[in-house]
Amino acid sequence: MSRHAPQGAETRPTHTIEDYLMTMHVMERDHGEIIAARLAEMMAVAPATVAMTLKRMERDNWITGTGRKAIHLTETGQAAAHSVTRRHMLTEWLLVSILKVPLPNIHDEAHGIEHAISPQLEERMRAILGDPQVCPHGNPFPGCESVVSNWIPLTELAVGETITIRRIHELAEDNPELLKFLIENGICPGAQVHIVDILPFNQTLTIGVGKKNVTLGFPAARYIFAEKP
Ligand SMILES: [Zn+2]
Numbered sequence: 001m002s003r004h005a006p007q008g009a010e011t012r013p014t015h016t017i018e019d020y021l022m023t024m025h026v027m028e029r030d031h032g033e034i035i036a037a038r039l040a041e042m043m044a045v046a047p048a049t050v051a052m053t054l055k056r057m058e059r060d061n062w063i064t065g066t067g068r069k070a071i072h073l074t075e076t077g078q079a080a081a082h083s084v085t086r087r088h089m090l091t092e093w094l095l096v097s098i099l100k101v102p103l104p105n106i107h108d109e110a111h112g113i114e115h116a117i118s119p120q121l122e123e124r125m126r127a128i129l130g131d132p133q134v135c136p137h138g139n140p141f142p143g144c145e146s147v148v149s150n151w152i153p154l155t156e157l158a159v160g161e162t163i164t165i166r167r168i169h170e171l172a173e174d175n176p177e178l179l180k181f182l183i184e185n186g187i188c189p190g191a192q193v194h195i196v197d198i199l200p201f202n203q204t205l206t207i208g209v210g211k212k213n214v215t216l217g218f219p220a221a222r223y224i225f226a227e228k229p
């Protein structure tokens with residue numbers, strides 16, 4: 001491997017491949033498989049670029065099934081995907097709770113740092129940060145999926161219900177405008193809100209946050225998960 005790697009991480013994939021692996025982990029976790037067309041959308045790159053990268057990733061044994069319908073991570077690919085996802089999430093905690101970086105900025109900042117963290121540093125971060133099970137946005141660390149399994153999307157709630165926001169899905173984290181809008185309006189993990197209005201014909205849902213009402217479209221509301229009392 002030509003690029004310099006952190007100590008103990010010599011077999012790690014490149015930064016680009018790590019970014020793919022983290023997105024693939026989310027897709028496989030949520031849908032049981034990886035679909036190339038969706039990957040191009042989520043990574044915001046051309047389908048031809050994705051196709052080339054997937055071929056390389058299959059050659060290097062991170063994935064199987066390229067060119068067929070469903071792509072899956074290999075055991076090695078899954079281990080590498082879990083590793084970079086953990087480093088991303090621990091970095092987000094480091095940024096928000098120790099360095100006091102504002103919540104809307106931590107996801108992008110973490111993307112720049114996560115690749116450089118050695119296994120030794122990861123262990124120290126985990127210990128100092130109190131072994132978290134979800135990231136600051138409420139997304140589960142790999143292996144901690146059961147922690148979030150009772151949290152339901154806002155679109156599945158009824159008018160009048162009071163709930164606690166627990167999670168902003170990774171796909172919303174990856175949308176800086178949406179993420180900023182949510183956080184600026186007080187829609188972040190821990191916030192108590194109530195459902196004011198649901199208009200299916202309009203595909204909108206209005207929630208009461210403190211003294212104000214915030215209207216969301218269903219596509220965004222599906223990315224926000226809450227816990228019932
Ligand atoms: Zn993130």
Ligand SMILES: [Zn+2]
Binds near residue numbers: 089092135136139173
């Ligand atoms: Zn996060």
